[in-house]
Amino acid sequence: QKEVEQNSGPLSVPEGAIASLNCTYSDRGSQSFFWYRQYSGKSPELIMSIYSNGDKEDGRFTAQLNKASQYVSLLIRDSQPSDSATYLCAVSYTGGFKTIFGAGTRLFVKA
Amino acid sequence: EAGVAQSPRYKIIEKRQSVAFWCNPISGHATLYWYQQILGQGPKLLIQFQNNGVVDDSQLPKDRFSAERLKGVDSTLKIQPAKLEDSAVYLCASSLDFRGGSPFYNEQFFGPGTRLTVL
Numbered sequence: 001q002k003e004v005e006q007n008s009g010p011l012s013v014p015e016g017a018i019a020s021l022n023c024t025y026s027d028r029g030s031q032s033f034f035w036y037r038q039y040s041g042k043s044p045e046l047i048m049s050i051y052s053n054g055d056k057e058d059g060r061f062t063a064q065l066n067k068a069s070q071y072v073s074l075l076i077r078d079s080q081p082s083d084s085a086t087y088l089c090a091v092s093y094t095g096g097f098k099t100i101f102g103a104g105t106r107l108f109v110k111a
Numbered sequence: 112e113a114g115v116a117q118s119p120r121y122k123i124i125e126k127r128q129s130v131a132f133w134c135n136p137i138s139g140h141a142t143l144y145w146y147q148q149i150l151g152q153g154p155k156l157l158i159q160f161q162n163n164g165v166v167d168d169s170q171l172p173k174d175r176f177s178a179e180r181l182k183g184v185d186s187t188l189k190i191q192p193a194k195l196e197d198s199a200v201y202l203c204a205s206s207l208d209f210r211g212g213s214p215f216y217n218e219q220f221f222g223p224g225t226r227l228t229v230l
Contacts, residue, residue: 004153032217034218034219036221042223043200043202043221043222043223043224044154044221045221046218046219046220049215049218088153088154090153090219092209092217098156098167099144099156099217099219100156101146101153101154101155102153103151103152103153104152104153
């Protein structure tokens, strides 16, 4: 059974701090990794994708992938109250089949 | 570029009634997904289409759920008869082409969703 695990939170950080969100996955056949942001009552919005080991930066967001440890993380620098949302980790397997979502981590950024 | 369109946005029905949801993907996207998201959980894939063919429907409760994408563009998801536990948000997403050589082709973009309440 393929699984994607996330700490449900809530994770609370002060404005301007770095928020660190973590995700582990069970299947070593995983190839593509995605982070989605979901505001309450809204649909998921893709914010980062990563396919190779290492770091990928986009603005205030950095995704980190370690396939050996089956671990992917998202760092949000200079966190803003508008970053308060649920962050979903998603993993796709070989050939794009079976995208599995984690349950999400709720992030609160305190002004 | 227009995003994924879904309708209706909200639906309230009695148990044992039927309901249908419609989705129009981003233009040019060959792969279409239907997800069910229960409050507090991540989206769960119900069915994945590639053009008008089914790629994966292993988690679709086929005794009550059906879906089609006849012309390889828009899609409908039907529930008949509905149960209380079907209350959820039904999300449609699309991607360029999950068979593409790069994982970039599997980046999924979601519509606004349909919130279903079964009483």
